[in-house]
Amino acid sequence: MKLVTIEHKDREQVAFWTNHGVIPMTWLNEQAGTDWNTDLLALLQHNQFTELHKWYNSHGQAYLSRLPYLAASDTTYRALFRRPGKIIGVGLNYREKAIEISGQAAEEEPVIFIKPDSTLIGPGESIQLPSKAGQVTAEAELALVIGQTCKNINEEQAMSVVAGFTTSLDMTAKEIHARNPRFMQRAKSFDTFLSLGSSLSTPDEYSNLDALEIKTMHNGRVAHSNTVSSMIFSPAYLIAFLSEVMTLHAGDVILTGTPGSVTIQAGDKTGCEIAGLMQLNNVVES
Structure with missing residues (x-):
């Protein structure tokens, strides 16, 4: 569906x-x-x-x-919805990206952060570059939409609580984050720093989730791409891990990490392309 x-x-x-x-x-x-x-x-x-x-x-x-x-x-x-209960981000979840950023092997546990709903925009809406934030990046990500409340769910059961998948773009004030890793939450939380796609496809629409390709688009070209199989922590693992930390409710959104980011500036067009979902595109304004 x-x-x-x-x-x-x-x-x-x-x-x-x-x-x-x-x-x-x-x-x-x-x-x-x-x-x-x-x-x-x-x-x-x-x-x-x-x-x-x-x-x-x-x-x-x-x-x-x-x-x-x-x-x-x-x-x-428009965006699937405007006020999710929680928007949970996962950082450095593709092997190549993790090595590129940190220069070392993957973390043993997921890096997580929370995006406030004030960051949320939808297709065709503008990403606003904050003044004095410096360089900003955009990252295409596969997003999971939780369909039912769960707590301490195991990995084998985890996908049963997923309502579906959608596209997303996660923006980061890169220079703020680079000054100090502790500033990551601030770097992720500016208004318009999350775009959520308009379409949701249920898991049964995909016969092989591992082969699903996520593409970061920039000004009409594919800047980065990779498949779910290259994630360090699978979608099922992420749900199980997060459910040990917090109760997940219907309508919560989990961003599963990006195959690669692009630096954006005013006038750019950036997006997320995933098979079986409507392409997500946003323009960038200063």
Whole structure:
């Protein structure tokens, strides 16, 4: 199942992203007499997402094929949701990137940080470069969206709590972080320093997650790319590890690390490209 958040009739709402077009949840409710939440975060937090997924896999996909739709190319896309419970970042999670940055082998445990929701923007919105922050970088990342509350979950069970995957861009004030590693939280927390994609694909859309490629885009070219198999800590490991530290709730977002960053400046266009998801693009402004 693939969902998107769109702007339709002057409000942001969830829709199905199908092979023939985009179908707002409001249209399904009107046609089928259902009462699904029309906000993705509400779907997750009110325990409707799992039931919706079951409906889709049983007969919903066929039902949707008979409904009217919006042309995908004529639709305005927005961030999946605006106020996640938690946005958890993971640093240095690709072997090549870790060696490039630190000059040494990978850490034995994940490096984690928290992004405030005030950092969050969506597709087409502008990354604002803060004055006096110095050099800023952008990093494409595969993001995990948690679908149900979990605590102390083991690695074998971890993927069962994932609602789906989306694209993301994590920005860092590189010079601030370089002055002192203890400044990382500040370097990550400026407004507009996280872009979240518009589309969510459930795990069953991927037959081989390890082969999934994440690309950091910069001004129309692929600047860096790597696959999930090159992560030091797999998505399942990260969920299990984090759930030992904190309770994970539906709607929490985990950024799994980047294959590589690019330095951005005003006028640039940067993005994240992952198969099965809508490409995420943002422009940079001073």
